[in-house]
Amino acid sequence: MAGRRRASGSSVVALCLLLVSLVACGGRPATDNARADVQRLLDRRAAAVLDHDESGYRRTGSAAGFADVRALPLADWSYRLTELHRTGDRATADAELRYRIDGFDKAPVTARRTLELTRDADGGWSVISDRPAGNSAEQLWDRGAVTAVRGEHSLVLGVGQSREALERYAELGDRAVPAVSKAWGTDWSEHVVVLVPESLEGMAGLLGSPASSYRGIAAVTTGETGAARAPADRIIVNPEAYDVLGSVGKQVVLTHETTHVATRAHTDTGTPMWLSEGYADWIGYRDSGRTPAEAAPELARSVAAGDVPATLPDSGDFGFTGDSTALAQAYEGGWMACRLIAERWGEGRLGAFYRAVGAEGVDAAMTDVLGTSPEEFTGWWREYLRTQFAGDGPAAG
Incomplete structure (x- = not known):
């Protein structure tokens, strides 16, 4: 009887050793450990973005994209890992990116992202790439380095645009906001965020739609209607249509879109x-x-x-x-x-x-x-x- 007990105990030890690569004996599966490791990696990467810490960002993997978001005035930036698909030393992570523009967004904007990862010889994970998830709209920085211009009532974020051009948008936005408040009232944020991509195709990418849907359309406003605390509103410009307008037309368009921002909750x-x-x-x-x-x-x-x-x-x-x-x-x-x-x-x-x-x-x-x-x-x-x-x-x- 005692011999059988010793043999049984040895078998249990051997079984634990055999399965240790899959399950920590009495602990969590290795896939759970990988998820936790990847989440920590994403947390470090997000902290580096917020801290403008390029060396810290590089320690999490590819530095691609850091310069593109450097100019964003961020209050929050975080990732939440939703799925991890692992094959050996490579993995694909599905994540929700949550970010908030400082002084403009009441709540974080959520964007679905897909990150490609690799694991080094020491078992640590690194980011190879970070892109919009399938069927998701692009973010402005996916189009290139963002330039930010802040006006009195407006924040203009552009890609492929000169600072002088973005300053003109900020001037129009600064005139639009008080014009809207004069007619509608002041029960709204009284500021706007204007996105100016490099082209019609860039506008369409930000909206997740074909370019043909917006050809000839100078600007659109995105945002959740009927909610007083929706994440954010964005006025997205089609520079190809907007630039051919006269001075009055440009002001009318931006004031029109600003009205949508003001009235959205109603x-x-x-x-x-x-x-x-x-x-x-x-x-x-x-x-x-x-x-x-x-x-x-x-x-x-x-x-x-x-x-x-x-x-x-x-x-x-x-x-x-x-x-x-x-x-x-x-x-x-x-x-x-x-x-x-x-x-x-x-x-x-x-x-x-x-x-x-x-x-x-x-x-x-x-x-x-x-x-x-x-x-x-x-x-x-x-x-x-x-x-x-x-x-x-x-x-x-």
């Missing part, structure tokens, strides 16, 4: 696009001196030719990949609707209507704030178009 899926885009255009054109025929040439031409829209634009009319004339008329129709409200009920009532639509829907807001119905309002809008454009717009042709 915008939800129930807010019609004629209102959200029309209101942004209304603020954008508010102090521009442009007449309706100058600011809405496509709609003016159509109405002057006797083709008055039967209904307010719907969401499908605002698709970037559709007919450019129809898209222009949709924006212009929304702007004219907001212009009508401002003239008939007052500018303050227009802002109150926007907020009420986000809280209770269009029908209720029409009744509660404007004392009318959607059908009656549409009739007034059509008559307003005739009054503004019939016989006075650009010649049909």
